[in-house]
Structure formats: structure tokens, C-alpha cells
Amino acid sequence: MTSGDEPADDRSHSDHATVEPPEWFVEQANVSDPAVYDRFEREWPDCWREAASLLDWDEPFEGVLCGAEGPPFEWFPGGRLNASYNCIDRHLPERKNQLALVWEGHLGESRTYTYLELYREVNAFAAALRELGVGEDDVVTIYLPMVPELPVAMLACARLGVAHNVVFAGFSADALATRMERADSEYLVTCDGYYRRGSAVAQKNKADNARIAVEQDVSVVVLDRLGHDIHLGDDYVDYHDLLAAHEGAEVEPISRAAGDPLFRIYTSGTTGRPKAVTHTTGGYLAHVAWTSQAVLDIKPEDTYWCSADIGWITGHSYIVYGPLALGTTTVLYNGTPDHPEKDRLWELVEQYAVDVFYTAPTAVRAFMKWGKEHPAKHDLSSLRLLGTVGEPMDARAWEWYREHIGGGECPVVDTWWQTETGAILVSTLPGVDEMKPGVAGKPLPGVEATVVDRSGADVKPNEAGELVVTQPWPGMPRSLLDGTDWGVPPSDGEWRYRPEDSASMDGDGYVTFLGRIDDAINVAGRRFSTMELESTVAGVDGVAEAAVVGANHETTGTAIYAFVSPEDGYGKNGLRADIEGAIVEAIGGIARPEEIVFTPDLPKTRSGKVMRRLLTAVANDEDLGDTSALRNPEILGEIQSSTAGE
Ligand code: 6R9
Secondary structure (H helix, E strand, O other): OOHHHOEOOOOOOOOOOOEOOOHHHHHHOOOOOOOHHHHHHHHOOHHHHHHHOOOOOOEOOOOOEEOOOOOOOEEOOOOEEOHHHHHOHHHHHHHOOOEEEEEEOOOOOEEEEEHHHHHHHHHHHHHHHHHHOOOOOOEEEEOOOOOOHHHHHHHHHHHHOOEEEEOOOOOOHHHHHHHHHHHOOOEEEEEOOEEEOOEEEOHHHHHHHHHHHOOOOOEEEEEOOOOOOOOOOOOEEEHHHHHHHOOOOOOOOOOEEOOOEEEEEEOOOOOOOOOEEEEEOHHHHHHHHHHHHHOOOOOOOOEEEEOOOOOOHHHHHHHHHHHHHOOOEEEEEOOOOOOOOOOHHHHHHHHHOOOEEEEOHHHHHHHHHHOOHHHHOOOOOOOOEEEEEOOOOOHHHHHHHHHHHOOOOOOEEEEEOOOOOOOOOEEOOOOOOOEOOOOOEEEOOOOOEEEEOOOOOEOOOOOOEEEEEOOOOOOOOHHHHOOOOOEEOOOOOOOEEOOOEEEEEOOOOOEEEEEEHHHOEEEOOEEEOHHHHHHHHHOOOOEEEEEEEEEEEOOOEEEEEEEEEEOOOOOHHHHHHHHHHHHHHHOOHHHOOOEEEEOOOOOEEOOOOEOHHHHHHHHOOOOOOOOOOEOOOHHHHHHHHHHHOO
16 A cells, blocks of 8 residues: 555644533533443443333333344334324423424514424324325425424324425425435425525425426425415315314324334435435434433423524434424524524524524534624523534634633534434533544444544554444434445445544544545645645634635646635735645645635535535536535635636
């Protein structure tokens, strides 16, 4: 193996500053006994009984895991349960009048649902779906923005034991059609339209086009959101008419086997073609409930807010299923963080006295860019814990988040997981572990993961390699359970799952994520981690956000291009010198960027991930290809003209 194949990143991460969780937090934390790690390891896989015991089972499971050596795996064999019952009915005796959902809609529009109100609406809608013909093995596609009817429809499907297939509301008609067709879904729940940044989006037109495009016949339920006189036509039914017709109906929750599908979802489209993932009723629900409790420290009396969209896995797991399984109050926000003003989120945290707030690093970097004066306008003292998910969280953003949102006090959990994993696999436990800003944390108790080189051997501490998960986990999807997909049996025959993320692990077992494995940049035979370059650039004062890609270069093969979005009030020239200086210092002159391109924003998918493929195309002056997954396509023109002008 030549030196060019070796990752260039072998710098020590063990010198990271550590932050102890404050005593007041530990005292009240759901999980605060450090012995949890040893106990889970000793008792694996039985330890996961603790997660399953957070749920009510119609039939107890006979074992925890079948097939520990390799697929097919079966979590909680023999167990039967219903997810809607677990998220609603079982809470009624104790808290029927407690809020289950708090919804904040477009400019001042808001609605709340107690657990009893949620029970009634879910039952009525489940009865309506059944009358429309929805039955076993059907897939109901839900194409709704962040409105309460979205979790209602999901839970109504779960009640009937029917899989839902939520498609992010911002997706195009084509994307919806592909996802419906691949799921062979004959039912669609959508709306006439909705408001985004003050203007109406015509949702039903997109749904109509998708309906025409798919081969199967589709029955459509339309929720009236805009109050326009909607023309319904054949096979379209009005959501409110359906509810009225089934008011007071009660639908017996259908008992499901632990491994039965709860829902389908597609992975976010940062790379390649979207992949369908099916999650299970028992294993998934147990895993999201346990991580909601142990990592997000959610308590029934909390008001909890995850600012993701339910259209992504984060919203499924940590807006709907995890929080509701624990009987807490979960906030749904149908809006953007800077509309009408840049303090919108903090206004809501204050108004609802939010206890736990979970968002994405890209959002934190935006807050940082807008300035600390926005959160400073509000009383955020109700916050107890902050979390992030979706991308590596650099130390500077971590510190800013803790300081300006968390009052310098709240623990911050950087949680690593994927659509495929269903629930969090790597994070600190906020009531147990010290935190290391810029480092995600350890594999959770009960999760076995390590960092390996190309040959599959463990790398040394702090050396970069690929993260592999070496034992099954309850939230694993069907294709991994039955071994039909990406369970990689390597030459030694041991099962492992490859998330395709590069990472390093320090001597304490803490994992630093370095990006997707295909994100490395090879300059003159040396490999640099995209994420390492990016976090160096993002660590420079005045840089709000940065993306780094490799572009073709005559002499070095590849050259580094840095796309930088500056904080307000910073000049390009000073920043350029500071960025170069930081890279030279952190990595060396060989990593000095060929180009530093300043832009007001980076091209992002609708789930907030930077689309590096497009930046690579810009850097190489190539055709941009399909940009339909972008939230802000207009930014590409601006970036192209600034690279051309360099
Ligand atoms: C939940 C979600 C998964 C990919 C994953 C990784 C990146 C997620 C991260 C993180 C570093 C974290 N990712 N959390 N990278 N630190 N805390 O985001 O699912 O949309 O499927 O994306 O996101 O690269 O492989 P999904």
C-alpha cells in the first residue's frame, strides 16, 4: 500500500477539551449511573430488554435477539404490540389532559392537542382510512408539511398496522411519484397547499401530477389548509369531511409482531439514488424510546422540541415516535428560523418554556452567523439539554450553542445516526459522560462499533478509518435484519454494518466523525478528510459555514476548493489570509486551498445538508446535473459567477 492510500489524518484528537455535565443535570438525568456501559456490555443482547420494557406489549417477547451470529436477526421474537397504542392510549389514564402536540404554524397560527384529543383524531382518521379500503399490506403515502395532521395520519396508519410512507412536503411531483411507485402505494394523504416564508405553495398540484404519473390507481385525501375552494373530483376526499363522518369512532389498535413494518422512508439524497428503508414496530420503537430517554433525557412533564421536519428520519424518530412513546409534549413548528425575524426560534422556546431542544449543526452555524443578539432577546432559562444531529458539529459551533442558547450551562449532545440505523447509535450520555466539543461521543451502551482500515483491522487510537457497527441493534431496518442488503459479511465471516462514514476513535472510545468515506480529497497523493478541512476553515473567526471539495488540477491531481459563507461584517481579504493561515497551521502548506470562494450561502438539500457534488461541479466548471434536491438553487448562479470572476 502506498502512502497515498493512507488517510493523512493521524493527528491526535485526545487533546480535546472536556466539559463535565453540570451536577444539577446529572442529579435529575434519566440515566446517570456510569455502570450502564459495563452492565449493557456484560448483558448484551439482553440489555436491550431495558429498552423494550419502556413499551407496553400485547404479547410478551420470548427472547431479546434471535440469530446473534448473523442474519436473519429477529429482535424481541414472539412479542406483539401496537405503536399507536404505545404513543397514545397507554398515556390516557395518567395524562389525558396533558398536551401531546403543540403546533406553531404560519405566523401566529397555533393549535394544541392533549393526549385525549390526539386519541380522538387518530381514531377518527384510522376509521376513515379503513373505510377508504386501507388494509393489511397497504402503504399509505403522506405528503404533508409540518401540520398536526401529519403525525395524526402516521399514528392512524400505525393503529391499523399499515405502513406509512411519508414524503417530505418540499419534494417535487416526480420525487413523490417515484416514492409512491416504488412502494406500490395506492393511498395518498396531502393538502391543498401551505405557507412557506409568507407565500402559498400549491401542494395539491404536485400531488395531482404525481397521481397521473404513477401506474397504480390512487385514492387521495386532501386536507384543506389554505381555505381555498378546492376542486376535489373523483377519488379525492376531504380530510375534514372524513373526520366529521367518523367523529367518536374507536378503532382497536391492531397487534403487530415486533418485526412487522411500521413505516418506509427514503434516505436523504446527498449521494446517489434515494434508498428505501423499512423500520419495524418493536425493535425500532424500543430503540427510539430508549434513546429519547437516555440521550435526549426526555421526561413526560417536559416540553420537547426537535426542529427537524417530520419528512426526514429525525422527525419520525425524535418528533413523533420517541417523544410520544415517552408521553411528553412534542412541539411541531411549521416555519423557518428567520421568518419573520431571526429570533423566531428563541421566541418560541421562551413562549413554550422548552426544556430540550434538538437541531442540526447547519442551523447552529446559521444562528452563529446571525449573531448572539437574537437569542439574547429571550429568556431561554427553561432549556436543560441541547442536541444536534446530521453532520459533524465543530467545536466552535458547539461552544457557541452551549454559551448563547444553553446559557453556558446546558449539556450539548452531538448524536450520530442514520436513516438506516433508525435511532441514535453514537453520542455522549448527558447524565454520565464528559463532553468533548467537536467529538460526537462513544457508541451507546449496547452498541458495538469500531474504526477499521481498508483490510477491516482496527486502526490505532486517533487514526482515521471507517466506522463499522459490529453488532446488530434493535432499530435496525428490515433489509439488515433479513440480510437482503448491506449486511457486509467480510472475509472473516463476521457480520458488520458499514455506514460509510469515516471516523477516528480516541483512547477514551470517543468517535470523531470525519465525513462520508467518499468525501476524502487526495492532493498530490495525500488524502485529506473533507470534514477536517472544513472544521479548520469553520473554526476561523468570521466564518459562518464552509464546504471544501476537490477539483481537478494539472499538477497535484486534485486541488482543494473552499466555499465560505462569512459572518456579517467580515471582509474577504482578511478572512482569506486567516483561512489559509489556519489550514497551514492545522494541516500544512500542502492543504492550502487553491481557491477560496466567498458566498452568502452554501447549496443545501431540503434537509439542510451541503451538496458537495454541486460545489465540485462548480469548481470543475462542469454541468451541474440534477439540482432538484436543492432548497436554494438560486445560490449556484451566484457561486458560479464569483468563481468565474476570481
Ligand atoms: C439522522 C440523519 C446520515 C449521515 C451519516 C453521517 C451524517 C449524522 C452526524 C453525522 C457527523 C453526526 N451524520 N449525524 N455526521 N456527526 N452527529 O442525519 O440521517 O439523513 O440518513 O444522514 O449524516 O454522514 O451517515 P441521514
